[in-house]
Amino acid sequence: MKEFAASVVKEFRHIFRDKRTILIAMVMPVVQIILFGFAVSTEVNDARIAFCGDLSDSEVRKTVDRIDRNRYLRIVGRLDKPSDIEEMFRTNKADAAVCFANDYGKDLISSGKAGIRIICDGSDPNTAQMIASYLKGVISSEQSDIGIMISGERKVSMTPVVQLMYNPAMKSSYNFVPGVMGLILMLICSMMTAVSIVREKETGTLELLLVSPVKPLWIIISKMIPYLLLSAVNFASILLLSHFVMEVPVNGSLFLLSAAALVFVVTSLALGLLISVISSSQRTALLICGMGLTMPTMIFSGIIFPCESMPEILQWFSDIIPAKWFIIIVKKVMIQGDGMVSVLKELSILAGMAILLLTVSIKSFRTRLQ
Amino acid sequence: MEGNVIEIRNLTKKFGDFTAVDNISFDVWKGEIFGFLGANGAGKTTAMRILCGLSRPTSGGGTVSGYDINTEQEKIKRHIGYMSQKFSLYPDLTVRENIRLFGGIYGLRDREIREKTDAMLGMLEMMSEKDKFAGALPLGWKQKLAFSIALIHEPEIIFLDEPTGGVDPETRRRFWEMIYDTAEKGVTVFVTTHYMDEAEYCDRVSVMVDGKIAAMNSPSGLKSEYHAGNMDEVFRIIAGRAAREE
Numbered sequence: 277m278k279e280f281a282a283s284v285v286k287e288f289r290h291i292f293r294d295k296r297t298i299l300i301a302m303v304m305p306v307v308q309i310i311l312f313g314f315a316v317s318t319e320v321n322d323a324r325i326a327f328c329g330d331l332s333d334s335e336v337r338k339t340v341d342r343i344d345r346n347r348y349l350r351i352v353g354r355l356d357k358p359s360d361i362e363e364m365f366r367t368n369k370a371d372a373a374v375c376f377a378n379d380y381g382k383d384l385i386s387s388g389k390a391g392i393r394i395i396c397d398g399s400d401p402n403t404a405q406m407i408a409s410y411l412k413g414v415i416s417s418e419q420s421d422i423g424i425m426i427s428g429e430r431k432v433s434m435t436p437v438v439q440l441m442y443n444p445a446m447k448s449s450y451n452f453v454p455g456v457m458g459l460i461l462m463l464i465c466s467m468m469t470a471v472s473i474v475r476e477k478e479t480g481t482l483e484l485l486l487v488s489p490v491k492p493l494w495i496i497i498s499k500m501i502p503y504l505l506l507s508a509v510n511f512a513s514i515l516l517l518s519h520f521v522m523e524v525p526v527n528g529s530l531f532l533l534s535a536a537a538l539v540f541v542v543t544s545l546a547l548g549l550l551i552s553v554i555s556s557s558q559r560t561a562l563l564i565c566g567m568g569l570t571m572p573t574m575i576f577s578g579i580i581f582p583c584e585s586m587p588e589i590l591q592w593f594s595d596i597i598p599a600k601w602f603i604i605i606v607k608k609v610m611i612q613g614d615g616m617v618s619v620l621k622e623l624s625i626l627a628g629m630a631i632l633l634l635t636v637s638i639k640s641f642r643t644r645l646q
Numbered sequence: 647m648e649g650n651v652i653e654i655r656n657l658t659k660k661f662g663d664f665t666a667v668d669n670i671s672f673d674v675w676k677g678e679i680f681g682f683l684g685a686n687g688a689g690k691t692t693a694m695r696i697l698c699g700l701s702r703p704t705s706g707g708g709t710v711s712g713y714d715i716n717t718e719q720e721k722i723k724r725h726i727g728y729m730s731q732k733f734s735l736y737p738d739l740t741v742r743e744n745i746r747l748f749g750g751i752y753g754l755r756d757r758e759i760r761e762k763t764d765a766m767l768g769m770l771e772m773m774s775e776k777d778k779f780a781g782a783l784p785l786g787w788k789q790k791l792a793f794s795i796a797l798i799h800e801p802e803i804i805f806l807d808e809p810t811g812g813v814d815p816e817t818r819r820r821f822w823e824m825i826y827d828t829a830e831k832g833v834t835v836f837v838t839t840h841y842m843d844e845a846e847y848c849d850r851v852s853v854m855v856d857g858k859i860a861a862m863n864s865p866s867g868l869k870s871e872y873h874a875g876n877m878d879e880v881f882r883i884i885a886g887r888a889a890r891e892e
Binding site for chain 2: 285290484487
């Protein structure tokens, strides 16, 4: 046990002595969360709305007021005529405009149907669509309120009310926090473990450890432990950041989430060991990690593209990527607040992968030694 | 014979169809400096890995330090020291941390490690360097330190795998002085080398060709046997018969 402790201490020293390693391990998660959170944000926040209509009409005033009270929308001004809209967009003074027809109030009360037009700045189509659906939601709720008020019974509203469960604000952080978590844990565990073992292979110091009485399996474990602890720190820092900075809450059980993370970390460590066995230089190891792990994780984890809209063959391919399953679990537990039962399938797949990879990698490491 | 620390009988190691070590047998006597020569690819690294407990023979057997090479690899590892041609210290650890690490993985107690550290640094006159990174030391110092660290657990045999690769002749000479001192204390030295002048320093030398031991004798014995003026000629005559390419 003392032999084992000595080699664990050594691994920690390697990590803390190397500024690049520390930088990757400690700063990268924070940078990624901040970067994805603020720079790559697709969410609508504080959209500026201009309107065009008759302010003496009390229904127009009520609708405008309602838009202004919405958390994500803000009225920035009134236009005299619809043709001014283009000027507003060009000078970037508004993101969308709402035009009320003449006799808006009268039509609304008498028939429940009134002319209203939403014009959005399509130069940013994603944002435009999102703002449009917010506005539609606000206006249709106004219409249905009037229906109740007038006749005492609810008039059939033909406009579907779109409501996003779990993520009412369409916050992109709900999507990328699980993704970044998967990416970081995998990077720390697979890449850094692989590189640290291959580095010793390159310098020949691995040989020194192997001729010592410390058993090969324990050498491997002593290499893994520091990265296991590092990933625990990263896991905690991502959770804290996403809770306090991104306001993404942990809705489900923190224990379940941590357990899933642990299984994923073991899978990644095993992958790292496997990569270290097949690669002879640090460069090869990095390349395999980059092309074989990081890129597929970015693509298939749903950080950038939703898996569901991929061709079927790619969806099958995405099934063999451990990160995909972990990210699904995180989404379910963290965002939807699901329990054990709902993630049982994903968790078993992940655990299966962990056991398989661990067996294969330890076996191949041992054969390599002989 | 009394005092054999290594006894190898009919040792063979095959990798698939390729026979790296082909039925070799030899003894190494206690306290001698045994030179293990051979061209690249002659099988000496494979044989040495088996002696160090890193690899198992395909057939044959033997003992190192009294322990069976087939079944008691862990015990062998505890009783041998090893230093390789490649850099044997961790450059990003300080001199003292390197000593601590190897003391630790060989199971020494903290107090022992502290005493050994002081004794070692005093002997190497490196007390003022103890907190420097090992990577920053001159190559000659690194080697002396690596050699002393390989002896930290007081092994009966020390394996040196081309220990003086890439060093100037003066440093090499001083390194061999350390080897002599060690052998005088009764530690058996098993050394591989490419430098034939170093082979002259050994008590006995074996030359491997194509996985077999082609010759084994004292340097002077070999020279008269092959009518050669120096070990370089001896090696060229013997290794020249090799059928196997590198």
